Amino acid sequence: MTIQVPPVGFVSAGTLEEAARLVSDPDDRAVLIAGGTDLVPKLKRHQAAPITLVSLANIEAMHGIAITDDGACVIGALTTLSEIASSPDVPTMLASAAATVASPQIRNSATIGGNLCVDTRCNYIDMPLTWRQARGHCLKDGGDTCWVAPASDRCWAISSTDLAPVVIALNASVRLVSSRGERVVTADSLYRSDGINYLTKTSDEILVDVTIPATTARTSFQKLRRRGSIDFALLSVACAVDVDSEGRCDTARIVVGGIASAPVSATDAEEFLVGKQLTPEVIDEASEIASKPVRAQDNTDTGQRYRKWMISVHVAKALTEAATERV
Amino acid sequence: MTESILRLTVNGALHTVVTSSHRTLLEVLRKDLDMTGTKHGCDLGECGACTVLVDSKPMLSCITLASQVEGREITTIEGLSDGPFPDELQTAFSELGAAQCGYCTPGMILSSRSLLDTNPDPTTDDINEALAGNLCRCTGYVAIISAVHLAATRTLGRAE
Numbered sequence: 001m002t003i004q005v006p007p008v009g010f011v012s013a014g015t016l017e018e019a020a021r022l023v024s025d026p027d028d029r030a031v032l033i034a035g036g037t038d039l040v041p042k043l044k045r046h047q048a049a050p051i052t053l054v055s056l057a058n059i060e061a062m063h064g065i066a067i068t069d070d071g072a073c074v075i076g077a078l079t080t081l082s083e084i085a086s087s088p089d090v091p092t093m094l095a096s097a098a099a100t101v102a103s104p105q106i107r108n109s110a111t112i113g114g115n116l117c118v119d120t121r122c123n124y125i126d127m128p129l130t131w132r133q134a135r136g137h138c139l140k141d142g143g144d145t146c147w148v149a150p151a152s153d154r155c156w157a158i159s160s161t162d163l164a165p166v167v168i169a170l171n172a173s174v175r176l177v178s179s180r181g182e183r184v185v186t187a188d189s190l191y192r193s194d195g196i197n198y199l200t201k202t203s204d205e206i207l208v209d210v211t212i213p214a215t216t217a218r219t220s221f222q223k224l225r226r227r228g229s230i231d232f233a234l235l236s237v238a239c240a241v242d243v244d245s246e247g248r249c250d251t252a253r254i255v256v257g258g259i260a261s262a263p264v265s266a267t268d269a270e271e272f273l274v275g276k277q278l279t280p281e282v283i284d285e286a287s288e289i290a291s292k293p294v295r296a297q298d299n300t301d302t303g304q305r306y307r308k309w310m311i312s313v314h315v316a317k318a319l320t321e322a323a324t325e326r327v
Numbered sequence: 328m329t330e331s332i333l334r335l336t337v338n339g340a341l342h343t344v345v346t347s348s349h350r351t352l353l354e355v356l357r358k359d360l361d362m363t364g365t366k367h368g369c370d371l372g373e374c375g376a377c378t379v380l381v382d383s384k385p386m387l388s389c390i391t392l393a394s395q396v397e398g399r400e401i402t403t404i405e406g407l408s409d410g411p412f413p414d415e416l417q418t419a420f421s422e423l424g425a426a427q428c429g430y431c432t433p434g435m436i437l438s439s440r441s442l443l444d445t446n447p448d449p450t451t452d453d454i455n456e457a458l459a460g461n462l463c464r465c466t467g468y469v470a471i472i473s474a475v476h477l478a479a480t481r482t483l484g485r486a487e
Binding site: 002003004005006007008009010012033036037040041043044045053055057082102103104105106108109228229230 | 329331347348349350351354367370371372373375378381384385386387390391392394395397438456457459460462
């Protein structure tokens with residue numbers, strides 16, 4: 001039996017202005033599509049019901065990677081994850097994180113813009129429609145109960161983008177364009193800890209490009225999942241540390257994805273590291289501090305306590321690798 | 328339901344298809360074009376059975392709408408052989424018995440074709456990575472990897 005995409009129109013926008021106009025009125029229920037690797041399965045599972053899909057693929061200006069005069073890396077939102085994984089121009093941590101997303105076939109279609117905007121996931125929403133009807137629709141599905149935390153009035157679906165922790169740790173910004181104008185926001189402020197309204201980007205705004213400033217930071221990306229391919233991350237950790245000539249930490253960024261409805265910055269651990277040598281003891285303590293405030297929910301593969309424990313394990317791995325990275 | 332006219336280049340031939348705009352590439356290939364070499368597996372982008380090449384790169388036809396690939400070069404398993412002469416990979420797969428039920432085979436061969444086109448002398452790690460999105464549930468991976476090595480060796484031997 002084929003799981004079909006429900007009827008929906010398809011328009012390919014030739015320019016950014018045209019795309020912005022086509023999604024400007026929420027009543028039109030027009031939804032943007034880039035690679036479609038997140039959206040098409042969601043359409044098949046009846047998790048979204050747009051009237052029209054507006055394809056961005058033919059907007060030339062949104063493709064490709066450029067380095068500005070001040071060394072910043074500007075990546076068009078339609079650049080595929082394969083292109084990023086094999087690019088010598090993007091920060092190493094971004095290339096290595098892109099190379100771990102999903103499978104080779106998906107990385108050939110999936111884009112960085114799509115990955116940064118990837119929908120939040122949960123055991124109760126990523127299910128066929130008949131299952132959800134039998135169970136009762138959850139909050140994200142238009143129902144009135146969150147099945148993960150029934151006493152809660154919010155949705156706890158998980159942010160599963162691997163690249164968001166990376167670009168946040170690298171202090172990137174994103175450019176959002178709509179028919180109302182343009183704004184640039186920090187990658188960090190693109191996200192909101194709410195499983196339903198997980199982006200601060202409005203539905204008429206198009207994420208056009210990502211700018212990563214030049215950096216001297218030592219970095220590392222670590223990811224936990226059951227299989228080495230295809231699976232979404234159960235945890236992804238991006239670390240960027242600047243070390244002075246004495247080996248002391250000047251600044252540290254530790255961002256954890258796959259554990260809450262938005263990427264989580266481990267600010268207490270970041271502050272703890274400043275001014276310290278990255279010795280194994282300091283790294284151990286920082287990784288404990290990083291996992292402490294996180295409360296994992298029981299809404300994905302593997303148990304909550306295991307995933308919370310794994311935060312400290314993966315933060316320690318990332319800090320150890322970053323501390324020894326040659327720059 | 329929105330009908331649309333799609334112009335798809337499949338295995339070098341231009342096909343004009345009148346179809347619903349929400350049809351996936353997999354449905355258009357199998358139902359509209361009657362090319363059933365591309366297999367219909369999980370339907371949600373998790374198994375790799377539906378792999379086709381789009382501009383020489385493997386992609387999943389079950390989660391790609393046909394409308395998305397208008398104007399691009401699509402290669403399916405039917406397009407790999409040269410008339411009666413199979414691709415070097417097809418020969419190696421059959422010689423080494425690198426198929427059991429055969430359902431994953433078209434996808435495995437297309438992912439391997441894309442690998443050998445860009446990396447004619449791959450290591451076992453390269454092959455493992457290139458096939459990381461193709462599942463075989465008859466556990467035939469060892470023979471599959473040997474077959475890709477064999478095809479690579481033969482192609483290189485011929486080139487020398």
